[in-house]
Amino acid sequence: MAISRFPLLNTLWCRIISVSMRFKILGLALGLILLLGLALTVQMRLIQEDTLRKELQRHGIALTRDLAARAAEFILLDDLYSLHNLLQDTQTHNSNVRYVFILDSRGMPLVYSFAQGFPQGMREANTVAPTDRYHIQRLETNEGVVWDIAAPILAGEGGVARIGVSETGLQATLALTTRQFLITTALIAFLGMAVASILTWMITRPISQLVEATKAVAAGQFDTRVTPWADDEIGTLTAAFNLMTAELAKAAREREERDQLRGLLLDKIITAQEEERRRIARELHDDTGQALTAIKMGLSNAIAMCGPCRERGRLDQLHNLTGRTLSSVRQLALELRPPVLDDLGLVAAIRRYIADWGRTVEIAISFESFGLDNIRFDPAVETAVYRIVQEALTNVARHANAQHVGVVLERRGTECVAIVEDDGQGFDKAAAKNKRHLGLQGMEERAKLVQGRLMIETTPGSGTTIFVRVPLQGAAKISLREPVLP
Ligand SMILES: Nc1ncnc2c1ncn2[C@@H]1O[C@H](COP(=O)(O)OP(=O)(O)OP(=O)(O)O)[C@@H](O)[C@H]1O
Ligand SMILES: [Mg+2]
Structure with missing residues (x-):
């Protein structure tokens, strides 16, 4: 596989697959729960952000158009005080409104809510055609995203009403919901781990018992048995294992009995062989040896009586042969069973x-x-x-x-x-x-x-x-x- 070309990946993979089954299952469960929780959180956040943003824009557009409609009368009457009140009213009753202002028909600020003076570039930041009902523009500010909505007053004759609605509240709501989702994910992960721990314990315990029992059998303890937990696949494996160890124990007993019997037989054979050697050695020494000695002595007497007779040469030959045979018989008796070993x-x-x-x-x-x-x-x-x-x-x-x-x-x-x-x-x-x-x-x-x-x-x-x-x-x-x- 291509993985073998990357030694680091290979090592990592080897490490992962060599952890115990318990940790593999727990890791898998934790990984799945976290993945699911994070995917759900991200998806929820995207959907909620889109919905809240559309709602914010819709509300901002309605506010701006309402402001444009209500401001028209005060512009016709040139009532700046009422216009100002209207602006204040709009801002105080809508927390998302960051600023509000009205430009006159020449595009110059008429009234505005900026406390520090009218910001530079604000007029040009968003424009609306007199024929349009409104125009919305996204502005990146140092306080975050602001949606600037412009609505023409009296088809542009009375100027333009502008409102900036900020996304700060929206982001705070999103952060709160995301946090809640993450906390829920962590809780589910914790519960999931507890359940997975119990399950893995139930699954791996009989396997661990089987592993321990296999080690014991490998060390020669054939009487090892494993108690089956349930009637499932592992239960079947346990039953097969117990059957196997029973057969091994039987075979070991039979082998031991055979060895014992063989030892006994061997003992008997060797003892019988030694006894037989001892008996033959004794016979050779006591009977054959004695008889040969008697013959040799008889021959010696015959030689002495015969003197330089005709048969002398023949008698000497027989005497020497008897002497040699006697030595051979003694040597043979000694080799068969040296009496010195017993004595x-x-x-x-x-x-x-x-x-x-x-x-x-x-x-x-x-x-x-x-x-x-x-x-x-x-x-x-x-x-x-x-x-x-x-x-x-x-x-x-x-x-x-x-x-x-x-x-x-x-x-x-x-x-x-x-x-x-x-x-x-x-x-x-x-x-x-x-x-x-x-x-x-x-x-x-x-x-x-x-x-x-x-x-x-x-x-x-x-x-x-x-x-x-x-x-x-x-x-x-x-x-x-x-x-x-x-
Ligand atoms: N001291 C030794 N030096 C060299 N080779 C030896 C020695 N002892 C045994 N061997 C070798 O080991 C083999 C087996 O020895 P073993 O005593 O079992 O059988 P053997 O002597 O050939 O026959 P026997 O069954 O009659 O004893 C021998 O044939 C020999 O090759
Ligand atoms: Mg030998």
């Missing part, structure tokens, strides 16, 4: 894991722990943090291409914080989320299950930091001293 707790288990990790992966690793030594937590918390650190380190080994990785475990107030920071290639979080990877997601889920939070700070090329914060309910100090681990 000595989180810090010891992570220290042990890091020591193993550092032996198998060619990345420098450092570990520090603060305020957590000799403290045991809820087994669920210990398992969750252990598995998260384990997955984070597995990711560093698989994807980071890092030179160094640091692991910190510390107690901050009522929280346990674990940090795994590498100086590798980093990654795009959004892109990683879109792929079907389970590691990061599993870390997040595990943290959530123990009311914790996982944060990942990374950008391609700038390393990765994983933060986990878990509340430490049920932390208990233990008197066990951590043994020195290999």
Whole structure:
């Protein structure tokens, strides 16, 4: 629109349309009342001015003609005294008459009402032909407009009668009526504003309530409802709004229930998985490990009894193979569920894991722990943090291409914080989320299950930091001293 070419107008327009609806309606009502009142006042003033002016002129003409008729006799008799009285009489009985005078047949002033002498130029200001009944002339004087009326006496033979009627009274009447109209307009505007205020309050209140309720819904309060005021359009809107919030509340409840169920299932799955790992690790250690140890010892005895016999080479081979298998089974049992996690707790288990990790992966690793030594937590918390650190380190080994990785475990107030920071290639979080990877997601889920939070700070090329914060309910100090681990 062309308005955009005028920035000032544009700004003004933006200001006007951004005021509240209440003020828009009030402004509209006030503007309309004032416009109507002013238009009526101006129109009334024009009509009244025209009517009063015509009346003034008609009265002035009648007076002048009457003066001319009555003065004729005194002029014929040359009775200046009576003429003078006649002039005085005319002026005193008509408040609009500003001056009155009679010119003789040569146009010279015969009698006049001017106290300061006959004004210059007054004679020529208005003239009348002897054949005319009168002639009226508008004069602009320092006292305002004066209508000068001239009427010939005895068809001009006796001279000319002149009367000046002033508009001062007319203007005073007009000013009075205009003032009254303006006062009436102001009163109507005041009343109109009062009525408009009540109406806008009635109209905008349900809208304001809807706006407030919408904000509450946007903030997640789906139980918000608005009481309908009337059965009109806004009432229909309110009913639709209430229906919508009811549906939203239902959907939110269902989602919450689903989330709860999912959490429970996840909890069960993870607990079952840990239990299963623990059981398999125990079986491997207690059954398979024991059996292999027995076989190894049997083989050792056989070798000792055999001495440098024919089967010696074969027995040595079997003995070595059994030893290697025993180590693998122990390692597997350890990885599945390190007994140190159950026996000595989180810090010891992570220290042990890091020591193993550092032996198998060619990345420098450092570990520090603060305020957590000799403290045991809820087994669920210990398992969750252990598995998260384990997955984070597995990711560093698989994807980071890092030179160094640091692991910190510390107690901050009522929280346990674990940090795994590498100086590798980093990654795009959004892109990683879109792929079907389970590691990061599993870390997040595990943290959530123990009311914790996982944060990942990374950008391609700038390393990765994983933060986990878990509340430490049920932390208990233990008197066990951590043994020195290999
Ligand atoms: N420390 C890291 N440095 C660089 N990239 C990483 C790091 N950790 C994760 N990523 C990236 O994020 C992706 C997702 O990791 P996530 O652990 O979820 O899956 P994954 O390791 O690929 O597979 P898995 O489901 O077996 O864990 C990885 O494929 C890798 O590209
Ligand atoms: Mg992974």
